[in-house]
Amino acid sequence: MQKPVKALMFQGTGSDVGKSLLVAGLCRAFVKRGLKVAPFKPQNMSNNAAVTPDGGEIGRAQALQARACGLNLSVHMNPVLLKPQSDVGSQVVVQGNVIGNATARDYTALKPSLMPKVLESFHKLAEDCDLILVEGAGSAAEVNLRKSDIANMGFAEAADIPVILIGDIDRGGVIASIVGTQTLLQGRERARIKGYLINKFRGDVSLFTSALDIIKDKADLDSFGIVPFFDKARLLPDEDAMSLDNRKKETDQKSIKIAVPRFTRIANFDDLDPLRAEPDVQVEIVEAGNALPGDSDIILLPGSKATLADLAFVREQGWDIDIKAHVRRGGRVVGLCGGYQMLGNTVRDPDGIEGHIKELPGLGLLDMETTLCGPKTLREATGHCKTNNLPVFGYEMHMGVSNGPARQTPWLNLNGQDEGAISNNGLIMGSYLHGLFNADEFRHAFLGDIRKGRQAGLRYDQQIDDILDELATHLETHCDLDGLLALVHKK
Incomplete structure (x- = not known):
């Protein structure tokens, strides 16, 4: 007993x-x-x-x-x-x-x-x-x-x-x-x-x-x-997407503006929290029916529990057009997990893991293709960014693999293996790593590339404990x- x-x-x-x-x-x-x-x-x-x-x-x-x-x-x-x-x-x-x-x-x-x-x-x-x-x-x-x-x-x-x-x-x-x-x-x-x-x-x-x-x-x-x-x-990190409603922060013209389209099945959106906590960063969650802001410094495509359905949703909203216009203006695009998969040429789901959609063209910003398949990848990861050698850490949680020429220029190295992809001009980048922006040095350097001379003092994990x-x-x-x-x- x-x-x-x-x-x-x-x-x-x-x-x-x-x-x-x-x-x-x-x-x-x-x-x-x-x-x-x-x-x-x-x-x-x-x-x-x-x-x-x-x-x-x-x-x-x-x-x-x-x-x-x-x-x-x-x-x-x-x-x-x-x-x-x-x-x-x-x-x-x-x-x-x-x-x-x-x-x-x-x-x-x-x-x-x-x-x-x-x-x-x-x-x-x-x-x-x-x-x-x-x-x-x-x-x-x-x-x-x-x-x-x-x-x-x-x-x-x-x-x-x-x-x-x-x-x-x-x-x-x-x-x-x-x-x-x-x-x-x-x-x-x-x-x-x-x-x-x-x-x-x-x-x-x-x-x-x-x-x-x-x-x-x-x-x-x-x-x-x-x-x-x-x-x-x-x-503090939130539990579900209800918490994304009505989030506002007072900002000024010096703020770094990050636009995040709100997918129907947005997942692991706590990836945004360290960015949102920075005093000079504005993270704007863009709801359906609204255009992605033209003055954004970064468009960040977050994780999704239904990559193909959300990829279709991106096109329904006309966000694919906004993203391509942003790229033509020299803006940065970051894709994390499902958002990373969307950056490629094609996303396939031959076994119907997510539902009835079997294949859709991606956004075509990275030369790669993704096939959704098992087993599910679940692991903690540590490593460094290939462009600046700064440490990163977090976890992977995804179905599928991404392959193609874009993978020859990886963004990160995790657990001793190259991971993700970054375009030759350094403006389009994606990774399966969740928690990427929790790494203070990496986050500060990433934002510093956008606003030279910004003051980088936030220690995110210490702030959570405090x-x-x-x-x-x-x-x-x-x-x-x-x-x-x-x-x-x-x-």
Whole structure:
């Protein structure tokens, strides 16, 4: 018989209420108290993923949470990962390995069979830690999906752990969302919820005092904290593409402007974060229906979970015309992973890995062809840039291989092998390496080629750790961490 696991689960009243961020901050806060903590999310849906040292993949949010804990990544931190892609549904990744594709209906039927793997991973993590902080998915009150649930109450009951609700006051209706969630749940599920956290509060917290009484009266729940809005959260890596909405940054005419077309299946867009964090860089996400800005210094084509479908989408938007005009003006174009594949002459999918589109012409900016085929490449990588010999690091996560004359002028060398391609004039370049711009020296040199004399002071990885420390202090100040720990030890 397995011993009880010391764990606490955080479920939301909806999507994007800040579950991932709060769990990351609480991970760091409890680590600072001397505990060995591990993050866990039973099921995640995101095309923003990270590669584990053993060649698996997990959600990017769990990678950030693991960093907050000071742990290496493990496939057991996120045993089920769904990666949406075009017309074949979602790619299903279980304990780091792709087991196939499934439509929403097919996945609903598959979910109950995945619970043993989810629990196996949960108990595997528990073998070597004092506390597991578990993140739910979406809303705790998706009662229409309850029968086969492995992400929220279904998991909480199977693992027998207490639950804290998270509500987002910034979007409004937080009282109704907490009380309504509690009302929709079954009696045994309501009993499992021990309280709630209010996230993203702005203004005078004393004005919310009467609301606490209302929630207590209507839902019989106590508050474990009202968390003021944490502005620096925008500088941390995000979990899914919802976070790309409405991102603005004040810039001036000296800024380096990077235009990024928003693909329908944009993936691993945290590649943009180090660039966005630079004070003199403007990263503009260009939505469908809008032209790519003519004053851009760089057009960056990001990763995609459906390269062919997104390549067709690029043409539907007329972005291919904008890109070629940008090139004629002497602008730079960077392609990462799926975006790199698009830069070639042709992209083929003979086995229908992504869907019904078998072949499309690429943008023709690099003389190469890509064939989508297995097995999936998943590996960490280190090396250097061939043009300046500066170190780079990151990970590869892709299907397919790219070959052709352009590969004779590689952009990078990774793990001792030439990788990617760069045009003879140095203005068109692409690579399969995600995380490329996390390397400070390389990023500073890359941007310095565009704006001579720019000041390069940002240390991106150090900034992430500093913000996690600030977030932990923020939560220590505004949350009842002793009360949360007491819930764990009551079991």
